[in-house]
Amino acid sequence: MQQDAEVASGVLVVRASGAAAARAALTGSPSTPQSVQLLMRCPVHRSVPGNTHVFGDCSLHVLPVGTIMLTVPEAKLSTGFTDLRRLMFQPVEVGEGLRTAFSSAVGHVLAARDVLDPVGVAHHLVGLAEMVLRSALRDELERADIATGHRRAALEHIRAHLGDPSLTPGEVAKALNISLRRLYQVFEGEPNVAERIKMLRIDRAKALLADPAKADRGVGEISRDCGFVSATHFSRAFRALVGQPPTDYRRHALPR
Template sequence: MADRVDAWREKLSQIHAPVDLVCRPDFDFRAWQRVVQLGSALVWPSAWSPQTIRRTPRLIRRSDPEMIHLSLITKGTVGFRMGAPDALYGPYEFRTNDSSRPWEIVLGPHEGAVEAVSVDVPRARLPLSSHEVDRVIGHRMTRRDGVGALLTAFLTTLVDNPRSYTTADAPRLETVLVDLLAAVFANALDAMDSLPAESRRRTLTLRIQAYIRDQLHDPDLTPATVAAAHHISTSYLHRLFQDHETTVSGWIRRLRLERARELLADPARSDVPVHLVAVRAGFEHHPVFTRAFRAAYGMSPRDYRRRALLQGADEPAAG
């Protein structure tokens, strides 16, 4: 086990920053990590057996990449100490630290495995002052609503669907990640106005897109209702979508068609009538849905379902 621990310590030190690692002798050492490189930022899902990780003043003097770290804990509990009273974090809480300050992380203090999705971003990439960042690091932040929920959704979608993105997508994804991380920090400080205007604009667009996805089932979802829900004018909403090379109505229609296509191809929903699929996707009138679906996919919804279910039945079973 000592060789595995040494190898893991070296890996963490090379990818992130030099650390000390102390493993529980009563647990078999296990650790797993996958790194997604987004420009200068890293996103890395991981799983750990109970162990302690320390960043000491000696290790900081040895090397300091000046990275800001955020972990979204998805399983287990994590104890944390960084100059303040000890804190304990549970599933779907955000925990932060800074490579420039000493800290200690106790993974699985209650003897359970820990899983997390983590982010490392250079401090210089965040569009906030160093003083503002320092005020946030180490403090508990919510992920349940607003920008916290957006960051959670971004991270979980990214690591759950790695094949959906290519190397060419990395710069765009890095911008989204930095915007959301900065917005979570600024929101914790009640200082959203301190973010650059372009960052606030991109974050608002992400919030609007998430809102639209959540409300697709509502047939009354229109640019006017979306704008009203976000306290902006309809004309400003249209300006936000100019970079997406589509109108707001066109984006809503495309998402509804994609949702309908997913429902039609789902074997578990094969008994749901096509007209109810249309309703669940947000189409109030079945003929309008059928015309739009045929224009988008070259066949009727009924034919698409038949083909998708036949193709699924022909695939070999896993295992």
């Protein structure tokens, strides 16, 4: 779990309070936490003491590293905990406008903490948490939709150019007009772009090797059709992924 002192500038960290709630969030069990914590870098006037300020059933914890932890009851949030799991226990990038709104609201509450009604402030803090969470969740969903579109476009481009030996992750990124770093992020959690290109080339090679209509074509010719620069490179890659040389695969795949 990310520690309080490690909350980077420009990100939001959402946590559930208590060890049981943390396990529930990570394992996907139906349990919900008693409270939800929002951590974000927020400039606070030096006159505000660095400790916990309680307002009814909500609190603002001022950390010495410039981070504010807002804790609100989960039951008072209209955003379900199932939806919030997308944000839990990971740094979520938030825009400058949202950071400014959060910082301003927290700053005003802390500056006037001694004269404000605690119950009224609690309602205000729940609304603030709701605004931040809904905005961050919307942005995450939009980023996910964009990533899905980039992934689909990347796979379409790769399949359309498998026979081109110059097909590389850099060429794919250029064709999609995105950075190479962004392209690798799109495929995060699965085989990377270079591996995906190789896997799709091997899949095409398997289909060609098993096609009776292509039985008169040599392995070298098929390897070139799949974008491999040499038959040796093709055989090595094929054996690594399939577990046998392409000639053996063809012998067993073709109908007798």
